[in-house]
Amino acid sequence: MVDKEKCIGCGTCVQLCPVEAISFDENGKAQIDPEKCIHCGTCEASCPVEAIKL
Numbered sequence: 001m002v003d004k005e006k007c008i009g010c011g012t013c014v015q016l017c018p019v020e021a022i023s024f025d026e027n028g029k030a031q032i033d034p035e036k037c038i039h040c041g042t043c044e045a046s047c048p049v050e051a052i053k054l
């Protein structure tokens with residue numbers, strides 16, 4: 001899940017997710033589609049502000 005308080009909307013996770021499970025919400029924060037996520041860990045490892053916790 002994404003900590004919306006921490007997310008700075010950089011887009012790194014959106015670009016790196018291999019299954020395109022991450023998009024931006026109406027506030028420009030990342031949101032993960034749990035139906036698509038395969039729990040690879042890429043987003044969690046790449047977020048510069050550690051806003052993602054699987």
Ligand code: SF4
Nearest residue numbers: 017037038040041043
């Ligand atoms: S854990 Fe992997 S598949 Fe799931 S949202 Fe993050 S990058 Fe995408």
Ligand code: SF4
Nearest residue numbers: 007008010011013047
């Ligand atoms: S990588 Fe982190 S800060 Fe950047 S959009 Fe994703 S959750 Fe937000």
